Amino acid sequence: MSFLSQTLDRVKPSPTVAVTQLAQELKAAGRDVIGLGAGEPDFDTPENIKAAAIAAIDAGKTKYTAPDGIIELKEAICAKFKRENGLDYTPKQISVSTGGKQVLYNALMATLNPGDEVIIPAPYWVSYPDMVRLGGGEPVIVEGERQLGYKITPEALEAAITPKTKWLIFNSPSNPTGAGYSREELQALTDVLMRHDHVWVMSDDMYEHLAYDGFEFTTPAQIEPRLYDRTLTVNGVSKAYAMTGWRIGYAGGPEPLIAAMRKIQGQSTTNPSSISQWAAVEALNGPQEFLAERSEAFLRRRNLVVEMLNACKGITCETPEGAFYVYPSIADCMGKTSAGGAKIDNDEAFCKALLEEEGVAVVFGAAFGLSPNFRVSYATSDEALTEACTRIARFCDGLV
Numbered sequence: 001m002s003f004l005s006q007t008l009d010r011v012k013p014s015p016t017v018a019v020t021q022l023a024q025e026l027k028a029a030g031r032d033v034i035g036l037g038a039g040e041p042d043f044d045t046p047e048n049i050k051a052a053a054i055a056a057i058d059a060g061k062t063k064y065t066a067p068d069g070i071i072e073l074k075e076a077i078c079a080k081f082k083r084e085n086g087l088d089y090t091p092k093q094i095s096v097s098t099g100g101k102q103v104l105y106n107a108l109m110a111t112l113n114p115g116d117e118v119i120i121p122a123p124y125w126v127s128y129p130d131m132v133r134l135g136g137g138e139p140v141i142v143e144g145e146r147q148l149g150y151k152i153t154p155e156a157l158e159a160a161i162t163p164k165t166k167w168l169i170f171n172s173p174s175n176p177t178g179a180g181y182s183r184e185e186l187q188a189l190t191d192v193l194m195r196h197d198h199v200w201v202m203s204d205d206m207y208e209h210l211a212y213d214g215f216e217f218t219t220p221a222q223i224e225p226r227l228y229d230r231t232l233t234v235n236g237v238s239k240a241y242a243m244t245g246w247r248i249g250y251a252g253g254p255e256p257l258i259a260a261m262r263k264i265q266g267q268s269t270t271n272p273s274s275i276s277q278w279a280a281v282e283a284l285n286g287p288q289e290f291l292a293e294r295s296e297a298f299l300r301r302r303n304l305v306v307e308m309l310n311a312c313k314g315i316t317c318e319t320p321e322g323a324f325y326v327y328p329s330i331a332d333c334m335g336k337t338s339a340g341g342a343k344i345d346n347d348e349a350f351c352k353a354l355l356e357e358e359g360v361a362v363v364f365g366a367a368f369g370l371s372p373n374f375r376v377s378y379a380t381s382d383e384a385l386t387e388a389c390t391r392i393a394r395f396c397d398g399l400v
Ligand SMILES: Cc1ncc(COP(=O)(O)O)c(C=O)c1O
Pocket: 039, 098, 099, 100, 101, 102, 125, 171, 174, 175, 204, 206, 236, 237, 238, 244, 247, 248, 249
């Protein structure tokens, strides 16, 4: 019998990390590789946030904290929820963790029993199904419609709900598609949830501040106040404030759920980094103007990438509302052979050949549960994006 836990048989390592690593290895070996795999902004953390962290160190705020966050941060989060989402939470309803990832993980660990079902729209962020499996639950995948920018319909959600459904994990704007649900589209989904009062919603709002063309961000508890008592509203500073390495995420939700999540955190990581928490206080309470400036840069890059990819032979790319990803379809490239002789039978083969032959690293769609596609992260310079898309075009031209 293996020394390792059988639970591990239920999960797979993160494929996005694997692609980034392979690209780094090729780079280290001297290859000219453009990485469009990483899910983080290329911008630096703003100076005022860094200064707050340095001040926290100087002031000796370097000890254990309350397990799910210092009161100053919880108050800043309550103010943020009120200011930006019209949601009323008190500090007792707030949980702060080591990244949005641990918030989601704690919530699933705190609620899932064997056989519980969790509805996950596809394509999905890679960690959702594996976290559900780690918690002993069953992911139930609902595929988005390509003509709707890969969003799911209310009918598909309705059809997926069973007496065993515990959660819907909702993510808008989405990783990997960038798709954002409009107020009306979200309302249609919350209407379905109102007919099933045993189903809770975990809203992953991580990309709230990365939205373009006037897209109005909304979140389920705001759209349908009657869902407030069965909603966990999850957010974090990683993406909006370019703070991926600081590891601070948070959530607002019903007190008993927050208490259960605290129990898990208290027995695992104890508390998120004290220094990062003070930096997050400054992120949320400090100047917010730079968010719009950075969004402008992302918008320009999105337009550049969408235009260049749509000009590639065999690629169709939707124009998403937010995040910093696009998720082009490569259905028309399937069954072909690359200039380097690789048979392109699926999106993984396409991405592997693209990396080997043209030195462009993107993540294959199967990792996100909907194929044949690939994900481009456009959180990199205009020059790198232009060069990468030129190489993708050359790769596609070579397919026969
Ligand atoms: C949709 C989504 N949710 C959550 C996370 C986790 O964020 P964090 O880095 O704060 O753990 C990510 C990060 O890639 C993400 O894309």
